Amino acid sequence: MPSQPTSLLPRPIRVVLVEDHDMVAEAIGMALDRASGMEVVARSRSIASALAATRRCRPDVVVLDRRLPDGDGVSAIGRLREEAEHTRVLVLTGEATASVATRVIEAGGAGLVLKSSRLDELEAAVRQVAAGEVVFAPGLLGGALDRLTGRAPAVGATLTPRERETLLLLAEGLSTGEVGERLGVAHNTARNHVQRVLEKLGARSKLEAVAIARREELLD
Structure with missing residues (x-):
């Protein structure tokens, strides 16, 4: 052929x-x-x-x-x-x-x-x-x-501006006390911010919260 x-x-x-x-x-x-x-x-x-x-x-x-x-x-x-x-x-x-x-x-x-x-x-x-x-x-x-389609919110979508700021500081390796100093708030207030960040990201620790944030590109 x-x-x-x-x-x-x-x-x-x-x-x-x-x-x-x-x-x-x-x-x-x-x-x-x-x-x-x-x-x-x-x-x-x-x-x-x-x-x-x-x-x-x-x-x-x-x-x-x-x-x-x-x-x-x-x-x-x-x-x-x-x-x-x-x-x-x-x-x-x-x-x-x-x-x-x-x-x-x-x-x-x-x-x-x-x-x-x-x-x-x-x-x-x-x-x-x-x-x-x-x-x-x-x-x-x-x-x-x-x-x-809005059926599932993006990870971190419910973070407030102050909580996002807290997350960025945690990504820098700051402790809760240092986060409070940078934000100009009392230690207890900073601790509450950190706790809400962990809850909203489904993290059990600050390190895990930062890892999730990096994976979901919340720090870019």
């Missing part, structure tokens, strides 16, 4: 890979390049270079690291899509929560994949996103949709 004319062959999925860790970028880049019907057309190490590569290459999918030297990848999703309106963005993250998934959805992202995922799982996610699907773990997507 004669070979199919090149012009009739399906166009490969064009990918821009944005990852600043060389070993991770090399492993992902090689895996995607070797995948059938897929081509990494550019690699970037920053948001700025990703915007330029997206403008130049018009990829089908941008595989975007969440944390980059010049900023938060999620916050760049809108700008990337402005550079090439048909481009879809798949975010890579080291830790995924419903809070992060909500931000990705709100920004117009098409999916969220853990860096710990197998390379074949990442390849499958790229194919799904290129085909117009969204890729989120079921628990993450459900939690994100609950937040977006």
